[in-house]
Amino acid sequence: MLDHAWIIPLFPAASFVIILLFGRRLPSKGSEVGIAAVGIAFALALVTNVSWFGHVNDAEHAAGATEEHASAVVDQPAGAPGEAAAVAQEGEGTPAVEGEGGEQHAEEEADASVAPVTKEVTWFENGGVDISVGMLLDGPAVMMLFVVTLVSLLVHVYSTDYVAGDRRYTHFFAFLSLFTASMLGLVLAKTTLQLLVLWELVGVCSFVLIGHWWEEKPNSDAALKAFLTNRVGDVGLIVGVVTLFWAAGGTFDIVEINTRAVEGGIGQTALLVAAVSLLAAVMSKSGQFILHTWLPDAMAGPTPVSALIHAATMVVAGIYMVGRMYGVFFQGFHIGVSSVNALAVVGGITVIGGAGLAFVQNDIKKVLAYSTVSQLGYMVMALGVGAWTAAFFHLFTHAFFKACLFLGSGSVSHAVHSFDMRQDMGGLRRWMPHTYRTFIVATVALIGIFPLAGFWSKDEILAGASQLGGGDLNYRGFLIVGLVGAFMTAAYMTRVVYLTFFGDFRGHGHPHESGPRIVVPLYILAGLAVVAGFANVPEALAPESLALRFEHYYEPIGSYFPGELPAFSHPEFSLGVALTATLIGLAGIGLAYLWYWREAGPHGITQRSTVARAGYTVLANKYYFDHLYTDIIAGGIKGPVARGVYWINQNVIDGIVDGAGRLSTAVGRFVYTHIDQQVVDGTVIGSAAAAQRGGQAARQLTSGKVQQYGALLFGAVAVFAGVLIIFI
Amino acid sequence: MLNQFLLLGAILFCVGVYGVLAKRSAVLVLMSVELILNAVNINLLAFGALAGDVTGAVFALFVIAVAAAEVGVGLAIVLAIYRNSHSVDLNDVDTMKG
Amino acid sequence: MVAQNIFFYLFAAVMVAAAIAVVTTRNVVRAALYLILVFAGVTAQYLLLAAEFVAVTQVLIYIGAIMVLMLFGIMLTRAKIGRDVDLTHNYWHVGLGTAVLLAGVMGYALIDAFGDDTMPRDLRVDDVAGSNTATVSDAIFSTYLIPFEVVSVLLLAALVGAIVIARKDR
Numbered sequence: 004m005l006d007h008a009w010i011i012p013l014f015p016a017a018s019f020v021i022i023l024l025f026g027r028r029l030p031s032k033g034s035e036v037g038i039a040a041v042g043i044a045f046a047l048a049l050v051t052n053v054s055w056f057g058h059v060n061d062a063e064h065a066a067g068a069t070e071e072h073a074s075a076v077v078d079q080p081a082g083a084p085g086e087a088a089a090v091a092q093e094g095e096g097t098p099a100v101e102g103e104g105g106e107q108h109a110e111e112e113a114d115a116s117v118a119p120v121t122k123e124v125t126w127f128e129n130g131g132v133d134i135s136v137g138m139l140l141d142g143p144a145v146m147m148l149f150v151v152t153l154v155s156l157l158v159h160v161y162s163t164d165y166v167a168g169d170r171r172y173t174h175f176f177a178f179l180s181l182f183t184a185s186m187l188g189l190v191l192a193k194t195t196l197q198l199l200v201l202w203e204l205v206g207v208c209s210f211v212l213i214g215h216w217w218e219e220k221p222n223s224d225a226a227l228k229a230f231l232t233n234r235v236g237d238v239g240l241i242v243g244v245v246t247l248f249w250a251a252g253g254t255f256d257i258v259e260i261n262t263r264a265v266e267g268g269i270g271q272t273a274l275l276v277a278a279v280s281l282l283a284a285v286m287s288k289s290g291q292f293i294l295h296t297w298l299p300d301a302m303a304g305p306t307p308v309s310a311l312i313h314a315a316t317m318v319v320a321g322i323y324m325v326g327r328m329y330g331v332f333f334q335g336f337h338i339g340v341s342s343v344n345a346l347a348v349v350g351g352i353t354v355i356g357g358a359g360l361a362f363v364q365n366d367i368k369k370v371l372a373y374s375t376v377s378q379l380g381y382m383v384m385a386l387g388v389g390a391w392t393a394a395f396f397h398l399f400t401h402a403f404f405k406a407c408l409f410l411g412s413g414s415v416s417h418a419v420h421s422f423d424m425r426q427d428m429g430g431l432r433r434w435m436p437h438t439y440r441t442f443i444v445a446t447v448a449l450i451g452i453f454p455l456a457g458f459w460s461k462d463e464i465l466a467g468a469s470q471l472g473g474g475d476l477n478y479r480g481f482l483i484v485g486l487v488g489a490f491m492t493a494a495y496m497t498r499v500v501y502l503t504f505f506g507d508f509r510g511h512g513h514p515h516e517s518g519p520r521i522v523v524p525l526y527i528l529a530g531l532a533v534v535a536g537f538a539n540v541p542e543a544l545a546p547e548s549l550a551l552r553f554e555h556y557y558e559p560i561g562s563y564f565p566g567e568l569p570a571f572s573h574p575e576f577s578l579g580v581a582l583t584a585t586l587i588g589l590a591g592i593g594l595a596y597l598w599y600w601r602e603a604g605p606h607g608i609t610q611r612s613t614v615a616r617a618g619y620t621v622l623a624n625k626y627y628f629d630h631l632y633t634d635i636i637a638g639g640i641k642g643p644v645a646r647g648v649y650w651i652n653q654n655v656i657d658g659i660v661d662g663a664g665r666l667s668t669a670v671g672r673f674v675y676t677h678i679d680q681q682v683v684d685g686t687v688i689g690s691a692a693a694a695q696r697g698g699q700a701a702r703q704l705t706s707g708k709v710q711q712y713g714a715l716l717f718g719a720v721a722v723f724a725g726v727l728i729i730f731i
Numbered sequence: 732m733l734n735q736f737l738l739l740g741a742i743l744f745c746v747g748v749y750g751v752l753a754k755r756s757a758v759l760v761l762m763s764v765e766l767i768l769n770a771v772n773i774n775l776l777a778f779g780a781l782a783g784d785v786t787g788a789v790f791a792l793f794v795i796a797v798a799a800a801e802v803g804v805g806l807a808i809v810l811a812i813y814r815n816s817h818s819v820d821l822n823d824v825d826t827m828k829g
Numbered sequence: 830m831v832a833q834n835i836f837f838y839l840f841a842a843v844m845v846a847a848a849i850a851v852v853t854t855r856n857v858v859r860a861a862l863y864l865i866l867v868f869a870g871v872t873a874q875y876l877l878l879a880a881e882f883v884a885v886t887q888v889l890i891y892i893g894a895i896m897v898l899m900l901f902g903i904m905l906t907r908a909k910i911g912r913d914v915d916l917t918h919n920y921w922h923v924g925l926g927t928a929v930l931l932a933g934v935m936g937y938a939l940i941d942a943f944g945d946d947t948m949p950r951d952l953r954v955d956d957v958a959g960s961n962t963a964t965v966s967d968a969i970f971s972t973y974l975i976p977f978e979v980v981s982v983l984l985l986a987a988l989v990g991a992i993v994i995a996r997k998d999r
Contacts, residue, residue: 732834732947733943734940734943734944736874736878738940739841741935742845743845745928745931745935746845746848746851747848747852748931749924749925749927749928753923755918759857759860761902763851766848766867769868769891776878776883779880780878780880780949785964788965789973791883792882792883792886793973793980795891797983798891800987800988803898804990806899807994808994809902809906810994811995813906813907814997819906822918
């Protein structure tokens with residue numbers, strides 16, 4: 004199956020085409036095709052995952068057999084371009100290094116390699132450069148296959164109930180399929196060009212799906228905002244891809260680029276430039292500050308879309324890209340040996356900024372959107388401090404509980420027909436027990452309370468922040484950031500829970516629980532939110548065969564991943580950090596509980612205190628980023644540009660046209676008066692006059708007078724005779 | 732010696748030409764024509780004498796005969812014209828005009 | 830030759846003067862009389878050229894018949910005897926110019942061509958019976974018989990034609 008994993012995206016792609024062409028005529032309006040395709044894709048993804056585990060185990064065993072000559076063997080980048088080989092190369096590998104302890108593995112570290120499975124076909128050639136498409140299947144890819152297909156399948160089932168009777172039901176499922184296909188293609192991309200194309204395609208699907216109800220202007224505005232903001236970041240992606248192409252010696256291949264970066268074959272300046280450019284792309288796609296403004300507005304789309312795209316899969320494309328190109332980032336930003344770098348800073352700011360904005364939202368989806376922004380900040384921060392596995396593990400767990408939260412909010416809105424917590428919700432736990440239970444579970448997972456999933460992943464990030472890095476402080480500053488973020492997460496999520504499920508019902512009508520197609524996915528996701536964390540239990544708390552399974556199977560091992568560099572290390576489990584994080588989370592819950600259930604604290608402070616009100620205003624205006632982008636930057640450019648172009652149009656272009664008109668009129672007048680009237684008419688009249696006068700003159704000859712004729716005769720004779728005699 | 736006869740003939744001829752062209756009366760024009768014919772006759776006879784041949788004289792006789800015929804017919808025409816328009820002014824004889 | 834020359838110039842002068850008078854006089858009858866004078870001079874020239882028969886014929890025909898006819902014509906056309914109104918066109922100078930031009934051309938040609946020729950000393954042509962008349966008649970009735978007959982017919986035609994034209998229409 005590993006060799007053929009590239010067919011997995013083809014199923015949703017085919018279903019896209021089929022739904023577009025035939026969807027309306029099918030009994031379920033196309034949704035059955037979509038579900039079937041994603042179902043098959045999910046099954047195949049499971050098979051791929053199992054095969055991959057086998058592949059890694061095989062590499063381990065084979066490495067164990069040849070470890071006596073391990074140190075002499077040179078590292079082989081198995082993913083060399085053009086090589087269609089499958090599993091053969093692991094002959095000289097030793098098992099994946101786990102990073103902590105074990106000096107007896109030291110001499111084997113240099114040669115460990117679990118070959119990624121690659122396939123490649125050259126699309127066309129231009130100027131000596133092969134443009135090829137292919138598949139790169141390694142740990143992160145396999146993991147993402149699983150996550151994307153699973154969440155997509157659950158969202159498909161959920162949507163059959165949620166958007167039932169919608170004006171564009173078939174179209175919705177078509178584009179859900181297309182999105183799934185694009186995302187799956189993106190995770191399997193072998194070259195940066197392929198990554199770029201699919202990145203854009205995913206953005207297009209996001210645009211289409213956010214603007215699903217585009218008849219209302221706010222929805223189409225939100226779709227445009229998402230697309231254009233992503234476009235800004237995509238400039239960085241293009242610059243980064245091109246820089247790496249030239250810096251890596253004319254190749255687009257991800258494995259080769261990263262191999263060179265890790266081994267030091269690319270100059271530091273080029274790496275830094277590429278890393279910063281790619282960082283811009285991450286900022287836009289994964290909603291980092293300062294290009295995060297589109298993500299909350301993207302909540303204008305249907306809730307399943309928000310769950311799939313803006314919580315679990317598309318927004319993590321940026322994280323995934325960083326993880327794929329980690330060699331470039333690690334070397335470019337010197338992640339292993341600094342105590343602060345651009346990646347971590349951006350992530351850190353996003354954590355706090357997003358969390359702050361989540362407090363002042365009344366729309367439940369907007370709270371979850373900012374929560375997503377904040378959690379994405381955690382992932383970027385994790386990558387920034389060097390905890391690669393922590394970031395991807397958090398991506399893994401976050402997909403489940405955030406999707407569960409979004410789908411739960413969709414279920415609630417289905418019942419009360421609104422997303423506004425303050426006005427239309429409250430006390431819903433009485434009528435929606437299933438939604439309530441799954442929502443609580445997902446919230447606790449998000450806050451990170453032991454033993455749910457969020458605890459394990461967030462704790463690993465915090466441990467990384469405290470342990471990794473260089474200098475005296477390592478990345479401890481970011482530990483503080485992470486802890487503050489955890490506190491805020493706990494507080495605002497508890498607020499949401501209270502406003503939605505507790506207290507008095509403030510809305511209208513009679514809310515009731517949603518149907519099974521909505522509730523079953525909620526339970527599945529909630530279940531995963533509970534158990535997913537155990538995939539990466541630290542070594543300190545579990546036997547070796549069960550510990551760090553996620554890392555074991557999914558962290559790439561090869562020359563293209565900086566895992567072998569001395570600067571790279573894995574965080575160890577730290578009881579202190581774990582306890583602190585848990586306590587802070589509980590403190591956050593408790594504070595919110597006091598504020599809302601017990602009504603304690605300075606309620607109404609924003610009315611009384613100017614400072615508090617100013618702070619609230621800043622948050623309510625989303626730090627004025629929208630104002631900056633729309634009015635100041637865009638307005639400042641388009642105003643003068645428009646005025647300048649208008650001036651050119653009126654004066655230069657119209658001046659030329661008018662001038663040409665005036666010139667031709669003057670020429671025409673001149674030609675008429677002088678040439679036509681005088682020359683042409685003069686010639687005509689003159690010739691007539693000449694003819695008349697000639698006639699008058701010639702008329703004299705026909706006078707009828709004989710003597711005149713005679714005179715002529717004699718005269719002529721005299722002349723001729725004279726001529727004859729004298730000259731001849 | 733020959734030349735003087737020829738020149739005489741030329742002078743008479745030219746006077747006759749003037750008369751033909753410049754006279755208004757038809758009768759005077761006929762008279763001028765006679766002058767011309769006589770000039771021709773002198774010419775003929777002068778050359779005849781030069782050549783010692785009688786041919787010149789013979790031709791001159793013929794010319795005289797023709798001149799007589801011509802005068803007869805010419806005057807008949809003049810009479811006819813006079814009868815029609817009561818004048819022999821050649822300026823008025825322009826029915827061939829145009 | 831001296832006598833011939835003198836008489837020639839004498840007669841030539843008279844002739845030329847009379848000819849000029851013919852075309853310049855204002856009286857038609859006088860023009861006719863001057864013309865008679867011209868004819869007489871011509872006769873004298875013929876005699877000087879030893880063409881007696883032609884000279885006599887000239888007198889008989891020209892002066893005797895033609896001029897009488899002219900005078901009859903003048904009379905019949907009520908040409909005024911005496912001073913006339915105007916016998917010359919307004920454009921008489923055209924004729925004068927043409928005549929002068931013609932005179933110039935002819936004079937030039939004649940002088941150029943025959944300036945050196947001289948008449949033979951003996952001008953008489955007396956091949957037959959020592960008489961000019963006989964010689965001429967001989968020539969007419971032998972060599973030039975046909976032209977003679979033609980001229981006769983011509984005279985006949987002229988006669989008939991003149992009668993026809995001058996006849997009064999009824």
